[in-house]
Amino acid sequence: xxxxxxxxxxxxxxxxxxxxxxxxxxxxxxxxxxxxxxxxxxxxxxxxxxxxxxxxxxxxxxxxxxxxxxxxxxxxxxxxxxxxxxxxxxxxxxxxxxxxxxxxxxxxxxxxxxxxxxxxxxxxxx
Numbered sequence: 001x002x003x004x005x006x007x008x009x010x011x012x013x014x015x016x017x018x019x020x021x022x023x024x025x026x027x028x029x030x031x032x033x034x035x036x037x038x039x040x041x042x043x044x045x046x047x048x049x050x051x052x053x054x055x056x057x058x059x060x061x062x063x064x065x066x067x068x069x070x071x072x073x074x075x076x077x078x079x080x081x082x083x084x085x086x087x088x089x090x091x092x093x094x095x096x097x098x099x100x101x102x103x104x105x106x107x108x109x110x111x112x113x114x115x116x117x118x119x120x121x122x123x124x125x126x
Contacts, residue, residue, distance in 0.1 A: 013042050023078050042067045065114040
Protein backbone atom coordinates (compact mmCIF):
# COMPACT_ATOMS: atom_id res chain seq x y z
CA UNK A 1 0.00 0.00 0.00
CA UNK A 2 1.10 3.55 -0.60
CA UNK A 3 2.21 5.66 2.31
CA UNK A 4 0.15 8.75 3.02
CA UNK A 5 1.95 12.09 2.70
CA UNK A 6 2.82 13.88 5.96
CA UNK A 7 0.90 16.97 4.75
CA UNK A 8 -2.37 15.17 5.38
CA UNK A 9 -1.58 14.73 9.10
CA UNK A 10 -3.08 18.04 10.20
CA UNK A 11 -5.99 17.80 7.75
CA UNK A 12 -6.89 14.35 9.05
CA UNK A 13 -7.68 15.61 12.55
CA UNK A 14 -10.80 17.61 11.63
CA UNK A 15 -9.26 20.61 13.36
CA UNK A 16 -11.73 23.03 11.84
CA UNK A 17 -14.62 21.22 13.55
CA UNK A 18 -13.15 21.28 17.04
CA UNK A 19 -11.51 24.70 16.81
CA UNK A 20 -14.78 26.28 15.71
CA UNK A 21 -16.43 25.53 19.07
CA UNK A 22 -17.95 28.61 20.65
CA UNK A 23 -16.11 28.29 23.96
CA UNK A 24 -17.95 31.21 25.51
CA UNK A 25 -21.40 29.72 24.98
CA UNK A 26 -20.93 26.06 25.80
CA UNK A 27 -21.31 24.49 29.22
CA UNK A 28 -18.65 22.26 30.73
CA UNK A 29 -20.47 18.97 30.10
CA UNK A 30 -21.05 19.86 26.43
CA UNK A 31 -17.43 20.92 26.03
CA UNK A 32 -16.10 17.70 27.54
CA UNK A 33 -18.47 15.58 25.45
CA UNK A 34 -17.50 17.30 22.18
CA UNK A 35 -13.79 17.11 22.99
CA UNK A 36 -14.09 13.43 23.95
CA UNK A 37 -16.03 12.62 20.74
CA UNK A 38 -13.43 14.45 18.63
CA UNK A 39 -10.58 12.63 20.40
CA UNK A 40 -12.23 9.21 20.03
CA UNK A 41 -12.92 9.76 16.34
CA UNK A 42 -9.31 10.76 15.74
CA UNK A 43 -7.93 7.89 17.78
CA UNK A 44 -9.92 5.44 15.68
CA UNK A 45 -8.62 7.08 12.51
CA UNK A 46 -5.02 6.89 13.76
CA UNK A 47 -5.46 3.23 14.72
CA UNK A 48 -6.95 2.48 11.28
CA UNK A 49 -4.10 4.20 9.45
CA UNK A 50 -1.48 2.49 11.62
CA UNK A 51 -2.97 -1.02 11.61
CA UNK A 52 -3.39 -0.94 7.84
CA UNK A 53 0.18 0.32 7.45
CA UNK A 54 -0.95 3.43 5.61
CA UNK A 55 1.18 5.70 7.79
CA UNK A 56 4.75 5.46 8.90
CA UNK A 57 5.52 5.37 12.62
CA UNK A 58 6.58 9.01 12.39
CA UNK A 59 3.21 10.01 10.93
CA UNK A 60 1.36 8.13 13.69
CA UNK A 61 3.45 9.82 16.39
CA UNK A 62 3.13 13.29 14.83
CA UNK A 63 -0.62 12.96 14.38
CA UNK A 64 -1.16 11.69 17.91
CA UNK A 65 1.01 14.48 19.30
CA UNK A 66 -0.87 17.12 17.28
CA UNK A 67 -4.23 15.74 18.43
CA UNK A 68 -3.21 15.90 22.09
CA UNK A 69 -1.66 19.34 21.64
CA UNK A 70 -4.91 20.71 20.20
CA UNK A 71 -6.94 19.10 23.00
CA UNK A 72 -4.68 20.65 25.64
CA UNK A 73 -4.91 24.07 23.99
CA UNK A 74 -8.71 23.92 23.87
CA UNK A 75 -9.00 22.67 27.46
CA UNK A 76 -6.64 25.44 28.58
CA UNK A 77 -8.58 28.13 26.71
CA UNK A 78 -11.89 26.89 28.05
CA UNK A 79 -10.65 26.62 31.64
CA UNK A 80 -8.91 29.98 31.48
CA UNK A 81 -12.07 31.75 30.33
CA UNK A 82 -14.11 30.17 33.15
CA UNK A 83 -11.54 31.26 35.72
CA UNK A 84 -11.44 34.79 34.26
CA UNK A 85 -15.22 35.08 34.47
CA UNK A 86 -15.17 34.00 38.09
CA UNK A 87 -12.03 35.77 39.37
CA UNK A 88 -11.08 38.31 36.71
CA UNK A 89 -7.94 38.49 34.62
CA UNK A 90 -4.80 37.45 36.49
CA UNK A 91 -2.45 40.37 37.12
CA UNK A 92 0.54 41.17 39.28
CA UNK A 93 -0.07 42.55 42.80
CA UNK A 94 0.45 46.09 41.46
CA UNK A 95 -2.04 45.33 38.65
CA UNK A 96 0.45 46.79 36.16
CA UNK A 97 1.45 43.51 34.56
CA UNK A 98 -1.00 40.99 33.17
CA UNK A 99 0.04 37.47 34.07
CA UNK A 100 -0.12 34.93 31.34
CA UNK A 101 -0.22 31.24 32.10
CA UNK A 102 2.02 28.99 30.05
CA UNK A 103 1.76 25.28 29.38
CA UNK A 104 5.04 23.48 28.76
CA UNK A 105 4.96 19.94 27.38
CA UNK A 106 7.62 17.55 28.61
CA UNK A 107 8.61 14.00 27.69
CA UNK A 108 7.09 12.35 24.65
CA UNK A 109 4.63 15.19 24.04
CA UNK A 110 7.42 17.78 24.01
CA UNK A 111 9.47 15.58 21.69
CA UNK A 112 6.49 14.91 19.33
CA UNK A 113 6.73 11.18 20.03
CA UNK A 114 3.38 10.61 21.69
CA UNK A 115 1.54 7.36 21.04
CA UNK A 116 -2.00 6.40 22.02
CA UNK A 117 -0.91 4.78 25.29
CA UNK A 118 1.44 7.57 26.40
CA UNK A 119 0.79 9.70 29.42
CA UNK A 120 1.52 13.41 29.22
CA UNK A 121 3.74 15.54 31.42
CA UNK A 122 2.82 19.21 31.62
CA UNK A 123 4.27 22.11 33.54
CA UNK A 124 1.91 25.04 34.11
CA UNK A 125 3.43 28.38 35.07
CA UNK A 126 2.54 32.05 35.46
